[in-house]
Amino acid sequence: xxxxxxxxxVLAVGGIAPCLLLGLSGTPHRRLAGLNLAAVGTxxxxxxxxxxxxRPSYTDLALDLAVLSPAxxxxxxxxxxxxxx
Numbered sequence: 001x002x003x004x005x006x007x008x009x010v011l012a013v014g015g016i017a018p019c020l021l022l023g024l025s026g027t028p029h030r031r032l033a034g035l036n037l038a039a040v041g042t043x044x045x046x047x048x049x050x051x052x053x054x055r056p057s058y059t060d061l062a063l064d065l066a067v068l069s070p071a072x073x074x075x076x077x078x079x080x081x082x083x084x085x
Contacts, residue, residue: 004052008045016041028080035076039069 016038023034046062 002052004048008048008052011041011048012045016045032073032076032080036069036073039065039072043069 019034019038019041021034023031023038025031026034043062043066046065047059050056050058050062
């Protein structure tokens with residue numbers, strides 16, 4: 001295991017797990033914050049894994065996630081706005 005894979009493992013456990021817990025409970029606004037933070041953390045973990053395995057073609061998935069995650073957050077916000085009174 002090299003330093004890239006170790007950093008990805010530490011970030012996956014220490015960074016993404018709390019974001020998922022935040023996204024699964026709480027108010028809708030806190031869930032949205034958890035969703036955004038988890039998307040950023042997942043993109044970084046995927047980039048670290050691509051570097052650790054020495055496969056630059058794996059960076060495409062991380063870049064796709066980085067581009068598409070704000071669109072998912074906008075869809076979530078659209079449905080969130082319909083629930084407020």
